[in-house]
Amino acid sequence: MHRQIVIIALTSGLIAAASLSVRGAGTNADEEAAIRKIIAAHDQKGGGGLEGVPQLADRVIWTGSAKRPMVGDEKEELQRPEPSPGTYND
Secondary structure (H helix, E strand, C coil), X not given: CHHHHHHHHHHHHXXXXXXXXXXXXXXXXXXXXXXXXXXXXXXXXXXXCCCCCCCCCCCEECCCCECCCEECCXXXXXXXXXXXXXXXXX
C-alpha cells in the first residue's frame, strides 16, 4: 500500500513537472532576431573589433593580448610579446 502511494506521488510529480512551461534563454524570437541582425552587420563589416557592437557600461573584457581586464570604457593595455629564444629585442 505504502509503495503504491509513493509511486502515484512520484508519477504525479513527474507529470506536473513535464507540463510546466519553463522559459529558458533564447526563447524570445524577437530578441534572437535582433541579436542575429547585430552579429550579421558586424560580420559584414569584417568583424574583428568591438566597434559598433552594443556594450554595457559595466562590461569586463579580457583578451589574450591585454595585460589586465578592461572594465567599462578603459582602453586595452597590450602586453609586450615574449622574445623568442635566440632573437634580439630592444
